[in-house]
Amino acid sequence: MNSKLTRKAGLYALILQFAIATFPPMALAGLIQTPEAIAAQQQELSRQQLSEAVVREDVQQQLVELGVDPAMALERIAVLTDAEIAQLNHRIDNLPAGAGVLEVIGVVFVVLLILELVGVTNIFSKF
Amino acid sequence: MRAIGVVMALVLGGCTGTGPVLSPHLPADSPGTAVELRDTPFFAQTDYQCGPAALAMLLQAAGSRVTPTDLVPAVYLPGRQGSLQLELIAATRRHGRLPYVIEPLISVLLEELRAGRPVLVLLNLGLRSHPVWHYAVAVGYLPDTDEIILRSGTTRRKLMAAARFMKTWEHAGAWGLLVLRPGELPARVDPGAYIRAAADLESVGQFRAAHQTYVTATARWPDNATAWLGLGNTRYQMGNPGEAEQAFRQALRADPGYLAAYNNLAMLLAERGCYPAALDALDHALEVSQPGAALRGTLAETRQEVLQRQRNPGNQVDPACNNSGEQP
Numbered sequence: 001m002n003s004k005l006t007r008k009a010g011l012y013a014l015i016l017q018f019a020i021a022t023f024p025p026m027a028l029a030g031l032i033q034t035p036e037a038i039a040a041q042q043q044e045l046s047r048q049q050l051s052e053a054v055v056r057e058d059v060q061q062q063l064v065e066l067g068v069d070p071a072m073a074l075e076r077i078a079v080l081t082d083a084e085i086a087q088l089n090h091r092i093d094n095l096p097a098g099a100g101v102l103e104v105i106g107v108v109f110v111v112l113l114i115l116e117l118v119g120v121t122n123i124f125s126k127f
Numbered sequence: 128m129r130a131i132g133v134v135m136a137l138v139l140g141g142c143t144g145t146g147p148v149l150s151p152h153l154p155a156d157s158p159g160t161a162v163e164l165r166d167t168p169f170f171a172q173t174d175y176q177c178g179p180a181a182l183a184m185l186l187q188a189a190g191s192r193v194t195p196t197d198l199v200p201a202v203y204l205p206g207r208q209g210s211l212q213l214e215l216i217a218a219t220r221r222h223g224r225l226p227y228v229i230e231p232l233i234s235v236l237l238e239e240l241r242a243g244r245p246v247l248v249l250l251n252l253g254l255r256s257h258p259v260w261h262y263a264v265a266v267g268y269l270p271d272t273d274e275i276i277l278r279s280g281t282t283r284r285k286l287m288a289a290a291r292f293m294k295t296w297e298h299a300g301a302w303g304l305l306v307l308r309p310g311e312l313p314a315r316v317d318p319g320a321y322i323r324a325a326a327d328l329e330s331v332g333q334f335r336a337a338h339q340t341y342v343t344a345t346a347r348w349p350d351n352a353t354a355w356l357g358l359g360n361t362r363y364q365m366g367n368p369g370e371a372e373q374a375f376r377q378a379l380r381a382d383p384g385y386l387a388a389y390n391n392l393a394m395l396l397a398e399r400g401c402y403p404a405a406l407d408a409l410d411h412a413l414e415v416s417q418p419g420a421a422l423r424g425t426l427a428e429t430r431q432e433v434l435q436r437q438r439n440p441g442n443q444v445d446p447a448c449n450n451s452g453e454q455p
Contacts, residue, residue, distance in 0.1 A: 030394055030429060032422065034326035034357040037387035040421035041353075066206030076201060079217040081327045088213055096299065097209030098249055098262035099175040 035081065059085050062092045147273045148289035152234040154241075162237075163267030163276055164188075167245045170195045171281040178202050178210025181247050181262040182218060184278055185306035188245050191222050209260060212249060212302060223336045224306045225324050227313055231301030233293060235315050240267055242314035244305055245278075251298035260299065309339035318348050325357055334364040345377070352382035359391060368395050386412050386422040390429050400444035402437040406430065 032040075056077050063073040077085065088095070150158055168187045172180040172195075179198035186193045201218045202210040219226035229235045229246065236246050246265045253259030263279035268289070275292040279285040296303075305313055309328075312321070325340035338361035344354035359374030372395045378388035389412035396405035409430045416423055 030432065031360055031363060031391045032387040032425060033330060034353065034360050035323075035330045037356055037385075037422075038323060038326055038353060040387065063204070066204045068204065069200065072200045076214065076217065079221045079331045080213065081217075081330050084213045084217065088211070092204070092211070093207075095211050095213070096249060096251075096258065096260040097204060097207035097211055098178050098181075098260040099207075099209035 055089055056085055058090075059088050059092070062088075062090070066092060147270075148233075148293055149237070149268055149270050149273050149275075152237055153270060159270050161267065161269045161271070162240050163269075164240065164243060164245050165266075167264065167266045167278065169278050169283040171283075175208040176203055176210075177262045177280060178215055181264050181278070182210075182215050182306075184264050185245055185247050185304070186219065186222055186224060189224050189306045189308050189311075191224060193222055210262070212304075215247070215262075215304065217331075219304075219306050220328055220331050220333055220336075223309065223333055225309060225311070225328060225336065225340055227305040227307055227316075227321065227324055229303040229305060229313065230315060230317070231303070233296075233301075236265060236303050237268060238314045239303075239305060240265060244307075244313070247304040247306070248277075248296055249299040249302045250292075250295040252295055255298055258298070265303070309336035310343040312343060312347065316347075318344070318351055318354075322351065322353050322357065326353075329357060329361060329364075334361045337361050338365060345374075350381050352378045352385045352388065355381055356385070356388050356391070359388070363391075363395070368398065371395060384415050386416055386420060386426060390422065390426050393426075393429055393433060396448075397433045397436055399448070401448035402433055402444075404448060405433045406437075409433065 059080075060070075060073045060077050063076060064070050068076065080088065153160075166188075168184050170180040170183050176195065176199060179195040179202055182202065183193055183195040183198055186198075198218060201221065202214045204210060204214075216226040216228075229239060236248075239246055248263055248265050250261045250263060251258045252261050261279070263277045263285070265275055266278055267276035268274065269276065269286070272286075273289045274286045275289055277285040277287055277292075279287075307313065321340075322344050325337050325344060328340065329337035337357065341354055341358040341361055344351065345358050348354055355374050355378035359371040359378065362368075362374055363371035372392060375388045375392040375395065378385055379392070382388070389408050393405040393408040393412075396402075396408065409426055412426055413423065413430075416426075
């Protein structure tokens with residue numbers, strides 16, 4: 001086995017360890033997994049290139065920096081695919097993060113406040 | 128008060144459309160029929176956690192028992208006060224369901240609602256330049272009043288004008304997520320996207336759910352070699368190497384130049400001691416493949432591994448080799 005395969009085996013071991021599989025997975029016999037076959041057909045980056053364990057660690061670290069518990073961050077990256085990890089890497093701060101409608105009320109309030117301060121409205125002065 | 132109205136219109140994006148939004152996208156035979164998936168569960172969001180709440184509604188609608196509280200540690204990002212789309216998708220996999228992102232069209236969303244499936248949507252309630260991202264669950268529509276019915280925030284049944292829904296939805300990329308039970312097909316399905324979603328389930332170790340999805344996919348698209356490959360891979364993972372071998376042969380019938388299927392077939396043949404048949408398959412694959420094909424290197428490695436095993440005198444040869452070890 002060359003080092004690429006060893007690294008791949010290590011990655012699978014990591015994924016399988018943390019993914020909640022519904023039954024114990026068997027040892028892999030060097031089968032080409034379906035995502036890898038799809039990537040090869042689409043002439044995408046090979047699985048090995050995408051799945052550098054380093055990138056996973058980076059994304060895990062970025063999750064931790066955004067307040068996720070380190071152990072939970074490891075579980076979270078385990079259910080992300082290689083392509084998703086690549087998409088997330090260094091973009092976690094910019095991708096849409098759906099939050100609540102509460103924030104909208106905050107925005108409305110700020111806009112109202114500004115309008116009030118510059119004298120366009122006088123909503124608050126009536127109270 | 129007029130100022131409030133003006134500001135609300137500015138911030139929330141007023142309805143500017145003139146004609147009805149929904150009716151052009153509804154079936155001609157029953158354009159006025161309202162749809163409402165009343166059984167879709169509802170969880171009021173707490174704080175900024177509409178992601179966990181919305182996803183829990185869909186997972187429960189797909190037979191899971193997961194609650195928003197269970198999902199918070201898996202999808203909520205404290206530093207962003209929200210949840211990322213990709214993490215909602217990933218958490219769906221963790222619970223053994225198939226995440227399927229619909230085609231970004233209102234007609235497709237309405238079709239899924241008619242088929243009884245709630246759709247998790249991302250909305251931009253703010254401006255394009257100052258987005259306010261929000262997840263809600265579309266559970267129905269009312270053609271007469273041109274409204275979409277949502278489970279949103281702390282409101283169990285929120286009616287939103289279809290024009291405003293379209294605007295806020297399209298400003299968020301018209302992203303809609305279905306949570307499917309393994310083996311369930313969406314109303315409007317793209318084979319590539321569906322099989323890819325199954326492969327993603329496979330890649331995170333959800334073999335049983337992936338397997339059921341491939342069973343559906345091979346039945347629906349029997350000529351799709353990737354679906355057969357996936358079926359073979361997951362059958363193998365579930366301890367059925369014999370059936371896996373049959374699936375790899377089916378994959379090769381669908382696509383006689385499919386290198387991944389040759390590789391996996393050869394591995395299984397070698398595993399039961401059928402070395403000549405395994406080497407035949409690999410040699411044939413290497414012969415028919417393009418010189419620059421991505422998997423050629425892997426096949427060459429597999430060939431070395433088979434040769435090594437063949438030289439090991441301790442390995443048993445399956446007496447049934449000659450019967451089923453022939454080329455597909």
